[in-house]
Amino acid sequence: MRSNNSDEDPYIDTRNGFFENLNTGVQYTNKWNDNHTLNFSPKFNRLQYNNTKNIFSQFQLGDSLFNTNARENSFIYKRNIKNNLVYDFKIDPANSLKITTKLNIYNTKSKIYRQSENISKTKLLNNLSDNSSDNNTDKTAFSSSFLFKHKFKKDRRTFSINMDLNILNSDNTGYLYAINKYFDAGNLKQIDTLNQKKNNDNSNKTLSAKAVYTEPLSKKYALEINHEIVRTSRTNNLRTFTSTSNNSNKYDELIDSLTNNFDQQVTINKSGFKISYKHKKVRYSIGNTIGFTHFDLKDITNKKEYKQDFTNIFPSANFQYAYKPNHNFKINYSGRTIQPTISQLQQLRNNNDPLNEFIGNPFLKQSFNHGINLSNISYNFLKEMWVYQSINADVTDNAITNSVIIDKSGKTITQPINMQGSNISVSGWMGAGKKIKKLSLDLNTILQFNYSKFNELINNIKNNNKNASITFGLGIGKTKEKKYDISIQNDLGFNTNRSSIYGKTLQYYTNSLNLSGSAYIKKAWRISTDYELNYREKTDEFSNSVNNNLWNAKLEKTFKNDEFTVFTSINDILNQNIGIDRNFYGNKLTEVRNERLQRFWLVGIRWDFKNKKQTK
Structure with missing residues (x-):
């Protein structure tokens, strides 16, 4: 469901559901006197999307379990016009100017209907909910960028100034109707009915300017000095009304507890330097930036003001070593x-989902992230062999996380807070591939x-969460041009999650097997097929079968030097295409099953312009 105190549109998962998409646009480019270039590209997009998904979620709290089964139907209609204008002006050999302007206009309509039931560990009802929302959002986004560059007579001495203006305005009208039933030990205790209208005006304006000067210190060393000023202004004015008359379409009473006008002003001044070295196979740089940030938060409705000032240090360093041709090591x-977002700061109760409410926290402070990346890439063209390794690590201090309060009926209230300690995440990707020429085989x-570790509060108790996953894949392929193409790929995965409050480790295996092949008949005819087997291990929490087989096939014929292709195909021959996503977050696990387009035939013709025979 869309959050009425954010600029986010309803989420569209193009892997699932059914959608109709229309794109059109033109592009105009002109260059004159070798010094002026103008590019203008307006575009139009219209998207209609609908999806039905079944959601199972489990909230673990000590010896208690809250199991939710929900069904959600969504319909989304989006229409947008995008305009992009770029002007490049080469003033003279030493000076250049680039101006970029964008104007985008959006309209989004969404209708979401959700039914859910929450059941205790002993199979007793905690709550029942029927919830529908209807939103209409108009949004305008304008941005303009000005970049001036100057090269001095001395080699590598440069000066540049960049100015950016970004404006985003949105106007949303939403309707919420919900009937919620609360139970105690399986007995009906309370019924709440909501019939509300929400008007939300949101504005975000950012103006920034950055100047950069570079000076060569020697043939190997260079110095960069920069200064940046950023001014951001955000407002969010949400008004919620309810109906008190017999006419349910007349919303005549303002709900004070769900109404708030909030203003955020942020000013940032940053000055920094960077020293870089470049010689033969080695490059490295080290730098630092000092920033001064001033926050001025105004709760206009409640006549409260919050001011904060921060002094920050932004260190940076990188090292690169090209130890051989096409071999590179980087760190x-x-x-x-x-920074906390305005929706996290605004102390306003968001009841779009009445059983899962969110309230902002104006006392949030910024957090600080340390990020490090190591990578090694090597490729041998003669041996047709490649190797790649990459490791990323992030440590976040004073992280913004959540405090969740859940009552015995299963209703939750979430508020963002700063947690002492560090959140940690580590990820890595390693791969290797080689072509065995004698057998014409490709191996990879x-x-x-x-791995991630983060903390949160559940009913005022600290909850330490650890998640880990690992995937190993092996593939083999064989290709002969205009004859055949065969490949096999298998990926085996293991997932684990542990929450200190729940005290139980959740884990399961997954496996994905992919087979594909194609064969040519007299070079003009081609028959191809692909098969995918997805296996997901059953667990105590996920006891339903989630394995499926996907099989597709295609027959095609080319004409006129491969310029035209006529084809027929059948997708999902076994009629098992389903969308399944599992997710662990803290002490909550979720499995979502989405509708997808299943078995269908397709007949078509393709015109490949690049293969069009050229005439002299």
């Missing part, structure tokens, strides 16, 4: 702040892993 480090293998 990068950077530090940055993470991959190894991926992810």
Whole structure:
């Protein structure tokens, strides 16, 4: 469901559901006097999307379990016009100017209907809910960028100034109707009926300017000095009304507890430097930036004001070593702040989902993130062999996380807070591939892993969460041009999750087997097929079968030097295409099953312009 105190549109998962998409646009480019270039590209997009999904979620709280079964139907209609204008002006050999302007206009309509039931560990009802929402959002986004560059007579001495203006305005009208029933030990205790209208005006304006000067210190060393000023203004004015008359379409009473006008002003001044070195196979740089941030938060409705000032240090460093041709080792480090969003700061109760409410926290402070990346890439063209390794690590101090209060009826209230300690995430990807020329075989293998640790509060008790996953893949393929193409790929995965409050480790295996092949008949005819087997291990929490087989086939014929292709295909021959997603977050696990387009035939013709025979 859309949050009425954010700029986010309803989420559209293009892997699932059914959608109709229309795109059209033109592009105009002109260049004159070799110094001026103008590019203008207006585009239009219209998207209609609908989806039905069944959701099972389990909230674990000590010896208690809250199991929710829900069914959600959504219909979304989006229409947008995008305009992009770019002007490049080469003033003279030493000076250049680039101006970029974008104007985008959006309209989004959404209708979401959700039914749910929450059941205790002993199979007793906690709550029942029928919830429908209807939203209409108009949004306008304008941005303009000005970039001026100057090269001095001295080599590598440069100066540049960049100015950016970004404006985002949105106007939303939403309707919420919900009937919620609360139970105690399986007995009906209370019924709540909501019939509300929400008007939300949201504005976000950012103006920034950055100047950069570079100076060569020697043939190997260079110095960069920069200064940046950023001014951001955000407002969010939400008004919620309810109906008190017999006419349910007349909303005549303002709900004070769900109404708030909030203003955020942020000013940032940053000054920094970077020293870089470049010689033969080695490159490295080290730098630091000092920033001064001022927050001025105004709760206009309640006549409250919150001011905060921060002094931040943003270190950065990177090292690169090209130890052989096409062999490269890199290491990068950077530090940055993470600012709370206006929806996290605004102390307003969001009841779009009455059983899962959200309230902002004006006392939130910024968090700080340390990020490091190591990578090694090598490729041997003669041996047709490649190797790649990459590891990323992030540590976030004073992280913004959630405090969740859940009552015995299964209703939750979530509020963002700063938690002492560090949130940690580590991920890695390693792969290698080689072509065995004598057998004309392509071999590849991959190894991926992810680990994360974060803290939150559940009913005022600290909850430490650890998630880990690892995937190992092995593939083999054989190709002969205009004859055949065969490949096999298998990926085996293992997932684990542990929550300190629940005290039980959840784990399961997954496996994905992919087979594909194609064969040519007299070069003009081609028959191809692909098969995918997805296996997901059953668990105590996920006891239903979630395995499926996907099989597709196609027959095609080309004409006139492959310029035209006529084809017929059948997708999902076994009629088992289903969308299943499992997710662990803290002490909550979720499984979502989405509708997808299943078995269907397709007949078509394709015109490939690049293969069009050229005439002299």
